[in-house]
Amino acid sequence: MxxxxxxxxxxxxxxxxxxxxxxxxxxxxxxxxxxxxxxxxxxxxxLAPVVVDAMKNAAIEMGDAKTFRGYDDNQGYDFLKSSVAGYYAKKGVSIDENEIFICDGAKSDTANILDIFGADNAVVIPDPVYPVYADTNIMVGREASFIDGNIGNTFLPMPDTNVKFDIVYLCSPNNPTGAVYNKEQLKIWVDYANSIDAIILFDSAYEAYVCDDNLPTSIFQIEGAKKCAIEFCSLSKTAGFTGTRCGYTIVPQSLVRNEVGLNKLWRRRQGTKFNGVSYIVQRGAEAVFSEExxxxxxxxxxxxxxxxxxxxxxxxxxxxxxxxxxxxxxxxxxxxxxxxxxxxxxxxxxxxxxxxxxxxxxxxxxxxxxxxxxxxxxxxxxxxxxxxxxxxx
Amino acid sequence: MxxxxxxxxxxxxxxxxxxxxxxxxxxxxxxxxxxxxxxxxxxxxxLAPVVVDAMKNAAIEMGDAKTFRGYDDNQGYDFLKSSVAGYYAKKGVSIDENEIFICDGAKSDTANILDIFGADNAVVIPDPVYPVYADTNIMVGREASFIDGNIGNTFLPMPDTNVKFDIVYLCSPNNPTGAVYNKEQLKIWVDYANSIDAIILFDSAYEAYVCDDNLPTSIFQIEGAKKCAIEFCSLSKTAGFTGTRCGYTIVPQSLVRNEVGLNKLWRRRQGTKFNGVSYIVQRGAEAVFSEExxxxxxxxxxxxxxxxxxxxxxxxxxxxxxxxxxxxxxxxxxxxxxxxxxxxxxxxxxxxxxxxxxxxxxxxxxxxxxxxxxxxxxxxxxxxxxxxxxxxx
The missing domain is CATH 3.90.1150.10 (Aspartate Aminotransferase, domain 1)
Known part of the structure; x- marks a missing residue:
């Protein structure tokens, strides 16, 4: 042992x-x-009143045999996946509902996603960094390389085209630096990732704080990203869900490595190791995306x-x-x-x-x-x- | 890649x-x-009326700045861990609150627990079996051995003392066979596990269905189990939480391997890769353990x-x-x-x-x-x- x-x-x-x-x-x-x-x-x-009301109503539904819900076998209820898809549509991004995986937060999924990748991949992590990226790689015995954020690059490191890697973490708006990549910068990342067959793990947990309309709030606003990126988002900071727990992960159908779709791999991972998010919480999350x-x-x-x-x-x-x-x-x-x-x-x-x-x-x-x-x-x-x-x- | x-x-x-x-x-x-x-x-x-009411009230609390709750940094709120400890006390089992980890269900934790074990461990799984045990081992490249459940042993396989292993899964009452180990049988498992330094992963998700007072509802009712067992339980089948999502995992402080406490390892795993269960759901779970x-x-x-x-x-x-x-x-x-x-x-x-x-x-x-x-x-x-x-x- x-x-x-x-x-x-x-x-x-x-x-x-x-x-x-x-x-x-x-x-x-x-x-x-x-x-x-x-x-x-x-x-x-x-929490917003509309979210509280939605969760109260969902609790009542769960107490009635006619409206009770058991296992959510489909990585999120359709009503919430439809809301998330609608949210992306407003960003000008077309996401299919079966590319959306509802989860209990971005932390879980940015950590668990490593399950579907091989142990021999070279991983690159910006420094300074949200500690979970580095620690979850150490846990599987992988020594990540770091790329430097500093005043010179306004804490927005760009790819070093002399360095090849398999996986890179990007977080924008960034925790802890608050720095935000613009579209041109993300396009360089996407193009480079595609040129070396790498995956971008894009943490957009703070996207709702972007006030400047010219800045991207999703990696999928960048052409070519659906062939190299997975996006992790959460309602924790968007809608005060740190104690309520709901997020979503986007794995495009067109994201393929070793001739295997990563969407299928992640679905298998989640179907085997996760049983979904509470119906009550999913109804609260749906309310976040309503107009009110x-x-x-x-x-x-x-x-x-x-x-x-x-x-x-x-x-x-x-x-x-x-x-x-x-x-x-x-x-x-x-x-x-x-x-x-x-x-x-x-x-x-x-x-x-x-x-x-x-x-x-x-x-x-x-x-x-x-x-x-x-x-x-x-x-x-x-x-x-x-x-x-x-x-x- | x-x-x-x-x-x-x-x-x-x-x-x-x-x-x-x-x-x-x-x-x-x-x-x-x-x-x-x-x-x-x-x-x-x-869901039971008392659970619905608790969740409605918790949703209202989350809508009020004075009672709002953010991150649950401690692997479950004290109020729920205290309820779980009280439930174990009624079984005659003393569990410390810091041995309790609140989770979103037994499936997640029986799967994720493998993270803290080395890849070289020999794993034994009864057949027939809940598919998650086998699949999660395959996912990390581990080929498990099977032990036979059959009519001869009333689908309650006992250890073959010629076979050494590091980890064994036991599920009692069993899914799919409905068979339940008695205390004498579990004592043989516990003694054998202790003699070969193995870990028993004990899935007690169906413990609430045990009507016969002589049958064990927790592995920790067996002397010596705190030195060799981790127990996974859930409110899914106990209280209709399949769509509400709450469970708990017990990792004893006295469970030590390679001179490292598994409680500390699991806490690190969960603290890094999981952000806790919704406050609203935890209040619903607390209500399950009330007298009403x-x-x-x-x-x-x-x-x-x-x-x-x-x-x-x-x-x-x-x-x-x-x-x-x-x-x-x-x-x-x-x-x-x-x-x-x-x-x-x-x-x-x-x-x-x-x-x-x-x-x-x-x-x-x-x-x-x-x-x-x-x-x-x-x-x-x-x-x-x-x-x-x-x-x-």
Whole structure:
């Protein structure tokens, strides 16, 4: 009996535990200080009324023999897949319903998708990065290569055409940097992936935050992407579903490798290892895509984006370099005065009583950077940026 | 770029597609016939009122900023883990809350658990078998060995002490055979697993159907099991959650291999690749474990067990050998007159207009056997058994 020894190569992620420890210590020593959290990676606004109503009604249906639903054997109910297809149609993207897989969130599927790929594939991951991409590769014994995000490329790394690979992760709008690829940049990625037979795993979990109509919100808005890309999206940040759990993954029918359709492979994987998302949640998700749902959830996003503007305006005035904040709930800033990520964390905590997230927690290229998020209360954010301005100006 | 070539070794499971095709053909040729389905593997009774109310209330909470919940970072909310621990306490089993992992169903976790084990482990699977056990091993390139369930061992295979292995799947009450291990039998399994350092993956998804107080409903009722077993359970069949999705997996803290705690490994796996179960569903699940919830859900199980008795009584009268039906919703019968599984299927369909499931679909040892289920309407089941009796007596 052996455990999966690859797990022993995982580094413990102490980032949020270490933040919590430092905050706790500071509070104990300074019980009168009012601490504001701008490090939170979770939404705070409640679900839209139309979503709540849909889930209440679905719960009632489940209590009635005439409308009760058992297993969802088809990777999502048709009503929700139809809503998702309609959402893509508005983006100018034609997606067939059997290309849509309803899931419990983008995290699960970006992790589980590796099941359908061979162990010998070369994987490329941008740094800084959402830790799940790297960790799930380590878990299967695969050593990924990293490509550099930095100020020089505004944290939007482009392919190095001297380097061949089989799989690349792209996340746009990016967590943690808030950077967003434009269509020309994504076209270069798609063309290169097609030229080397590679797959792009495209994480679009923050697509609803894109306000600039010229920026892409789906990789499938790029010509040729249906031959090289899988897209992962979620209602977590779009509609406050972090605790409600629903997402969707698009695997085009035209995506073929080794003469096998990846749509068929992923369907087999999900059919064998997953039993679908709760009917009640799927009805809530359907409501997000209704006209009323779109209006109500966009109000929430507008609130967060107003917060993001307060943060980024303050940083602009201070002359601090940052990315994000315009089409993303995240603001990724260069720590002033050459401070390291954790030195800046300590400075903000002790002098401004503001908590953020050290960029070093997102990879080597995050050192010297810092993430602020807009998922908080507006008045708190105004106060936090006033305090930060006071200590840095 | 290579796909996971192991997927090419999976056999397409045509069982239910073939059943559907045959039924469709028969209906087209005989539109006046009233077909009764006793092949259904899904529950049909609606959710208990207390569960519906809990989910409605939880949906309302999610619509209010004061009670909104985001990410569940702890593998299940404390309120539900506490309920599960209380349920085990009533079985005489002490489970710590940090040994409980809330999940979206037993299927997901019995499949995903393989992630934490090494590829070189020898795996043993009883035949006949729930297809997921075998398929998920094929997916990671592992060729499992089978142990025989048959009339001689009443479909309850015991360990062959000449054979060493690392992992064994046990499902009791069993799908598809309805057979239930007694405590003495499970003690032999536990002792043998401990003696060879093996892990028992114990699927107890049908434990709520055990009516005989002397039969075990958890592997952890067996001394020594916490050193060799992981238990998977679900509310799918207990409380009609097949479309609502909630289960739980117990990984004891004392379960250690290669000097590493499997609880810690599984927590890392789930924390990296899973984002928890919907808050709304977890509140519904909590309600199942309340006194009212237990009373209401037990009514549903009693209904199904009454159906099971109707089926098994009729088979007894016909002198047909069967297992299950007493502490299980499944009745596994030997096809009369030496018929093959599919020959008996055709006979029942064409002469009695009753649909069941050919045992051959569950493995080589299922040939010549047939599964009937009690998840139907009582009056239909009475009529179906009358028709079956008429053609077989």
């Amino acid at each position: 052996n455990i999966n020894q690859n797990y022993l190569n995982l580094k413990d992620n102490y980032l949020f535990a270490e933040i919590a420890r430092k905050v706790k210590e500071f509070k104990a020593a300074n019980p009168d200080k009012d601490i504001i959290r701008l490090g939170i990676g979770d939404v705070t606004l409640p 749902g779109q209006n109500q959830t966009k109000e929430g996003i507008a609130y967060y984006m107003q917060n993001a503007k307060i943060i980024s305006d303050a940083l602009s005035k201070l002359g601090i370099w940052y990315s994000g904040g315009k089409n993303s709930p995240y603001i990724w800033l260069k720590c002033p005065n050459g401070l390291s990520s954790w030195e800046f964390f300590d400075l903000l905590l002790t002098k401004a009583n503001v908590v953020g997230t050290p960029g070093a927690g997102f990879g080597a290229n995050g050192e010297g950077f810092f993430r602020l998020t807009s998922f908080g209360d507006k008045d708190n954010i105004i106060e936090a940026m006033k305090r930060i301005t006071d200590i840095l100006k | 290579n796909i996971n070539q192991n997927y090419l070794n999976l056999k397409d499971n045509y069982l239910f597609a073939e059943i559907a095709r045959k039924v469709k053909e028969f209906k087209a040729a005989n539109p006046d016939k009233d077909i009764i389905r006793l092949g259904i593997g899904d529950v049909t009774l609606p 919830g237990q009373n209401q859900t037990k009514e549903g199980i009693a209904y199904y067990m009454q159906n099971a008795k109707i089926i098994s009584d009729a088979l007894s009268k016909l002198g047909i050998w069967y297992s299950g039906g007493k502490n299980s919703p499944y009745i596994w019968l030997k096809c009369p007159n030496g018929l093959s599984s599919w020959e008996f299927f055709d006979l029942l369909l064409t002469k009695a207009n009753v649909v069941g499931t050919p045992g051959a679909g569950f493995g080589a040892n299922g040939e010549g056997f047939f599964r009937l289920t009690s998840f139907g309407d009582k009056d239909n089941i009475i009529e179906a058994m009358k028709r079956i009796t008429d053609i077989l007596k």
